Amino acid sequence: MDVKAGVLEIIQDVTGEDMSNQMDENLFDSGLLDSMATVEMLLALESRFNIQAPVSELAREDWDTTNKIVASVTALMG
Amino acid sequence: MPNLQPYADPNYFVYLLLALVPLAVGLYFGKRFVTYEILVSLVFIFLIFDDKGHSGQGIALILYSIWQFCLAWGYITYRKKYNNGLVFYGTVALSILPIVLVRLSGAGIFHAQLSLLGFLGISYLTFRSTGMIIEARDGAVKDFHPVMFLRFMLFMPTLSSGPIDRYSRFAKDAAVAPERSHYIDMLGNATKKLFLGFVYKFILSYYFGQMVYPYFQSMAMSDAHHGMILSWWLIPVAYSYGMYLFFDFAGYSLFALAISYVMGIESPINFNKPYGSKNIKEFWNRWHMSLSFWFRDFVFMRFVFLMLKKKWIKNRNTVSTIAYFVNMLVMGLWHGLTWYYVLYGLMHASGMAVNDAWIRFKRKHKGLVPHNKFTEGFAVVLTFHFVLLTFLVFCGFLDTFWFHR
Numbered sequence: 224m225d226v227k228a229g230v231l232e233i234i235q236d237v238t239g240e241d242m243s244n245q246m247d248e249n250l251f252d253s254g255l256l257d258s259m260a261t262v263e264m265l266l267a268l269e270s271r272f273n274i275q276a277p278v279s280e281l282a283r284e285d286w287d288t289t290n291k292i293v294a295s296v297t298a299l300m301g
Numbered sequence: 302m303p304n305l306q307p308y309a310d311p312n313y314f315v316y317l318l319l320a321l322v323p324l325a326v327g328l329y330f331g332k333r334f335v336t337y338e339i340l341v342s343l344v345f346i347f348l349i350f351d352d353k354g355h356s357g358q359g360i361a362l363i364l365y366s367i368w369q370f371c372l373a374w375g376y377i378t379y380r381k382k383y384n385n386g387l388v389f390y391g392t393v394a395l396s397i398l399p400i401v402l403v404r405l406s407g408a409g410i411f412h413a414q415l416s417l418l419g420f421l422g423i424s425y426l427t428f429r430s431t432g433m434i435i436e437a438r439d440g441a442v443k444d445f446h447p448v449m450f451l452r453f454m455l456f457m458p459t460l461s462s463g464p465i466d467r468y469s470r471f472a473k474d475a476a477v478a479p480e481r482s483h484y485i486d487m488l489g490n491a492t493k494k495l496f497l498g499f500v501y502k503f504i505l506s507y508y509f510g511q512m513v514y515p516y517f518q519s520m521a522m523s524d525a526h527h528g529m530i531l532s533w534w535l536i537p538v539a540y541s542y543g544m545y546l547f548f549d550f551a552g553y554s555l556f557a558l559a560i561s562y563v564m565g566i567e568s569p570i571n572f573n574k575p576y577g578s579k580n581i582k583e584f585w586n587r588w589h590m591s592l593s594f595w596f597r598d599f600v601f602m603r604f605v606f607l608m609l610k611k612k613w614i615k616n617r618n619t620v621s622t623i624a625y626f627v628n629m630l631v632m633g634l635w636h637g638l639t640w641y642y643v644l645y646g647l648m649h650a651s652g653m654a655v656n657d658a659w660i661r662f663k664r665k666h667k668g669l670v671p672h673n674k675f676t677e678g679f680a681v682v683l684t685f686h687f688v689l690l691t692f693l694v695f696c697g698f699l700d701t702f703w704f705h706r
Contacts, residue, residue: 237666257582258605262602262609
């Protein structure tokens with residue numbers, strides 16, 4: 224399964240934005256991801272990639288751009 | 302023995318900084334003198350509680366620390382092998398039990414003697430210990446280190462009023478000495494924060510808190526004594542309290558950060574120009590940030606996660622609205638069990654729900670609402686005044702104004 228395509232699709236579902244041309248845009252600073260959307264994204268990532276999402280220990284600096292989310296998910300998939 | 306309340310007067314800084322010199326020299330040369338750091342922390346905590354008026358609180362702090370030590374030790378040990386939800390919630394309940402009892406007795410609901418369990422800083426220490434148990438549940442804290450636990454719990458600069466740090470973050474800083482160039486930057490930053498703190502706390506907060514705010518309070522009270530239900534004087538009461546609260550708390554936080562930095566610990570910042578926020582959600586990303594982020598991560602996000610995962614409620618807007626109310630109500634109650642803290646929480650939760658509804662409306666009707674420098678300025682002014690209104694409730698003056706004339 225292509226992690227990048229899956230992550231992009233989930234981010235588009237949650238924020239309504241296609242981030243494929245802005246992989247390094249900060250999703251928190253730009254206001255695209257608020258806490259609510261973050262949880263929705265984590266839940267979607269959990270079920271799609273079969274990973275355990277780190278809710279309350281979420282280190283935002285590791286999850287603040289699409290590229291970093293792809294990297295974090297890949298790392299969690301082991 | 303002198304009695305020294307944290308950051309209360311300029312002398313305190315002289316004593317504290319002198320005591321920290323050996324630690325700073327050590328850090329400069331890449332060495333962290335842990336025993337000395339603990340000693341300084343303990344001595345300055347002791348000096349808070351060493352007179353007759355405070356000694357009871359000192360004993361309460363010791364009992365509290367032993368209680369939390371046992372809970373954290375017990376739970377982290379348990380968590381290595383098992384992960385039962387009931388045990389987790391039970392441990393969290395035991396962890397917040399002391400502050401719940403203190404708040405209940407403070408409100409006169411429970412045995413008044415229980416207020417003896419309280420001490421300066423109990424509300425902030427609760428975040429440290431309860432947060433640690435939640436982190437252990439999530440696997441962010443895997444091992445119990447007795448000494449590191451006590452260094453974290455009794456870290457003196459932020460003991461009485463935050464900023465609220467997280468164990469996993471603190472332990473990373475505290476395990477090593479920072480790089481020399483980085484430590485020099487931290488010292489420079491600490492100096493800046495210290496002097497800005499002096500301006501905030503000893504000049505501006507003093508001016509608004511000791512001179513302006515009481516004056517407008519007395520003017521409003523004279524209207525109250527004439528039987529009036531509202532008074533125009535409540536408006537300057539709100540402005541002056543808003544200024545006082547910001548400069549007092551932000552000043553205090555700057556001191557706590559400066560001293561943390563000198564000790565080589567980068568405690569999280571607490572304020573980032575909050576009164577320039579364009580909406581209420583942004584406000585909570587800039588006001589008392591370490592508290593609101595704690596609530597965001599440990600209350601709001603967990604609550605939302607649970608709701609959505611178990612599919613108890615499907616509609617995302619309903620979930621987030623309920624979560625705002627849970628989150629802000631708990632935050633209000635944490636301050637104390639009074640009608641005005643509860644109302645304060647409800648007002649902020651409503652503000653966030655309205656804010657979300659407004660964003661949805663704008664998304665649905667693109668182009669209908671103009672967006673320019675003027676509307677942004679209007680949003681800042683509107684947010685600031687909504688916040689002032691909630692602070693007028695929060696400060697408790699309305700309780701005096703209406704019910705204790």
